[in-house]
Amino acid sequence: MYGAGDVRVETVPDARVIEPTDALVTVTRACICGSDLWPYKTMEHTETGRRMGHEFIGVVEAVGAGVGTVKRGDLVVAPFAWSDGTCVFCREGLQTSCLHGGWWGGELDGGQGEAVRVPQADGTLVVLPVSKDDALMASLLTLSDVMGTGHHAALSAKVSPGKSVAVVGDGAVGLCGVIAARRLGAEQIILLGRHADRIALARDFGATDVVSERGDEAVERVRELTGGLGAHSVLECVGYEQSTVTALSIVRPGGAVGRVGVPQDEAIPAAQPTFFNNITIAGGPAPVRAYIEELLPDVLEGRIEPGRVFDRVTNLDGVPDGYRAMNDREAIKVMIEL
Amino acid sequence: MYGAGDVRVETVPDARVIEPTDALVTVTRACICGSDLWPYKTMEHTETGRRMGHEFIGVVEAVGAGVGTVKRGDLVVAPFAWSDGTCVFCREGLQTSCLHGGWWGGELDGGQGEAVRVPQADGTLVVLPVSKDDALMASLLTLSDVMGTGHHAALSAKVSPGKSVAVVGDGAVGLCGVIAARRLGAEQIILLGRHADRIALARDFGATDVVSERGDEAVERVRELTGGLGAHSVLECVGYEQSTVTALSIVRPGGAVGRVGVPQDEAIPAAQPTFFNNITIAGGPAPVRAYIEELLPDVLEGRIEPGRVFDRVTNLDGVPDGYRAMNDREAIKVMIEL
Numbered sequence: 001m002y003g004a005g006d007v008r009v010e011t012v013p014d015a016r017v018i019e020p021t022d023a024l025v026t027v028t029r030a031c032i033c034g035s036d037l038w039p040y041k042t043m044e045h046t047e048t049g050r051r052m053g054h055e056f057i058g059v060v061e062a063v064g065a066g067v068g069t070v071k072r073g074d075l076v077v078a079p080f081a082w083s084d085g086t087c088v089f090c091r092e093g094l095q096t097s098c099l100h101g102g103w104w105g106g107e108l109d110g111g112q113g114e115a116v117r118v119p120q121a122d123g124t125l126v127v128l129p130v131s132k133d134d135a136l137m138a139s140l141l142t143l144s145d146v147m148g149t150g151h152h153a154a155l156s157a158k159v160s161p162g163k164s165v166a167v168v169g170d171g172a173v174g175l176c177g178v179i180a181a182r183r184l185g186a187e188q189i190i191l192l193g194r195h196a197d198r199i200a201l202a203r204d205f206g207a208t209d210v211v212s213e214r215g216d217e218a219v220e221r222v223r224e225l226t227g228g229l230g231a232h233s234v235l236e237c238v239g240y241e242q243s244t245v246t247a248l249s250i251v252r253p254g255g256a257v258g259r260v261g262v263p264q265d266e267a268i269p270a271a272q273p274t275f276f277n278n279i280t281i282a283g284g285p286a287p288v289r290a291y292i293e294e295l296l297p298d299v300l301e302g303r304i305e306p307g308r309v310f311d312r313v314t315n316l317d318g319v320p321d322g323y324r325a326m327n328d329r330e331a332i333k334v335m336i337e338l
Numbered sequence: 339m340y341g342a343g344d345v346r347v348e349t350v351p352d353a354r355v356i357e358p359t360d361a362l363v364t365v366t367r368a369c370i371c372g373s374d375l376w377p378y379k380t381m382e383h384t385e386t387g388r389r390m391g392h393e394f395i396g397v398v399e400a401v402g403a404g405v406g407t408v409k410r411g412d413l414v415v416a417p418f419a420w421s422d423g424t425c426v427f428c429r430e431g432l433q434t435s436c437l438h439g440g441w442w443g444g445e446l447d448g449g450q451g452e453a454v455r456v457p458q459a460d461g462t463l464v465v466l467p468v469s470k471d472d473a474l475m476a477s478l479l480t481l482s483d484v485m486g487t488g489h490h491a492a493l494s495a496k497v498s499p500g501k502s503v504a505v506v507g508d509g510a511v512g513l514c515g516v517i518a519a520r521r522l523g524a525e526q527i528i529l530l531g532r533h534a535d536r537i538a539l540a541r542d543f544g545a546t547d548v549v550s551e552r553g554d555e556a557v558e559r560v561r562e563l564t565g566g567l568g569a570h571s572v573l574e575c576v577g578y579e580q581s582t583v584t585a586l587s588i589v590r591p592g593g594a595v596g597r598v599g600v601p602q603d604e605a606i607p608a609a610q611p612t613f614f615n616n617i618t619i620a621g622g623p624a625p626v627r628a629y630i631e632e633l634l635p636d637v638l639e640g641r642i643e644p645g646r647v648f649d650r651v652t653n654l655d656g657v658p659d660g661y662r663a664m665n666d667r668e669a670i671k672v673m674i675e676l
Contacts, residue, residue, distance in 0.1 A: 097591035253435035263613050285616070287616075
């Protein structure tokens, strides 16, 4: 990406193993993330461009001398952050704060390409027990980000059996939040969204109610649906100030908001109402690496189908148009097949 | 209180039972709260004045026909909010959000007076199994607010055995937060404070370290004391923007800030750093009614001595000077004996 709206497919030097803890992975599936749309909307032009993509599945081509858990030929999924798996935060299950980890792009390859050098391969990659053309590939790919992120939102919002849940945002993460809330036993799942195709999918995933109003009207409607009290758990899957205000306004006293939408503002609104109502605000970038093992059996056995958030498939050359389609809301989420 | 700095002791109509759920309580001990200093600093002048005080112990003089759990002659402690004990929030232990509850003052009597009409007496009052001149009276009085509030801060910040805890604020609530953190098994308790008398008391209560720097230097010092990572749990016991920024800056990734200082600003700062570090922000007005039963045995058996936060005792006529002394930081907390 060279700037807002300017995505180019270019030939770059081949990825290769550099550190002994690296693996070289040939990408077989990747995708475009809602968070990729932030720079697509706002990034200043640069001469050097920026590697994009942080969600991928691929085949291990080579490993460094220090890698022990993956080997050439393994099909692996990569979380959206890489991590060593051994530091104090990794051991606590917070791999996004790994002391020796980091994020794709920058000096590293992005997932939206043919191959990626994966640092800290032992801590980062998870071997998938299927072949690279398995029908479950779409759902498995969501374990790299959106399904784990929806799960993180639900855990951060303290979803548990019998609770009422509201999901702010009908993008891929919000839809995965619906799956996660149902999976954790929520009794009522209210999706705040306005696109017919997304609403239909949300209902399939377990949403019991849909609120398509905005602002104060949405707040009023959620209150009506929750006996006037608000929802026990609210999943904030957007990151704008307005969506955050809505999330903080529809949570019930003593409830929790799990935020996974990257905040676009410097402050969290409603310091006083959230205080007087004892609202918990939690969440952040999901440690999806911690969740892959937990969610994988449900994907493999077909109990959850998060891959249904992909409503368009393209190849590498189609990536620029994939950004455009997602930005124009023509597509929920675009998968890239290589 | 008629305005900032203007506290008067006046004769008002006698308190009496009005509703069948009321009790009439003759106050034997009351106190001045750090939160009373907010209006003492800023309240606009009014002609009618405002009843003050929300922490008291007293003797039940009379009860309405609907009251069943307290009777004439009982010595009782009142939480800083009254509540019915039966609504959905009371049953969940969040009495500060009681659907039929409220706060002292306003149309009601305040605790800084001779007698108080207590609404929802069954839900609100807790009978104390001691006489009104018991030596434990000071510590028992803290169960009306500051000890329960410190406990709430610690619970909200997820204090548990072995954790590192930082307490922002060396007022009565911060000092009770030190007691609560130790009681919950914290391994390291860092007090951020600068007053020698308060620091000495905090060390007696279990503080293992003291940081007297401010701002960035305080943040740096706490990091040094916590192996560069920050504290697992931070208790925000002030409410100013600067103290909140400090609290949010010294918490470790994946950690929690329990806020009990009433926020003086409209937004919570640091939306993005707290997001990227997966910080939990929780807390609010403490449901002290829920905590009295839990904390009472520890007070009665002398395991905790929160009453030591009272370093001055006065009578009703001394209340105006008590406000001044607390506001000038001459006194940590003033007890009123009637």
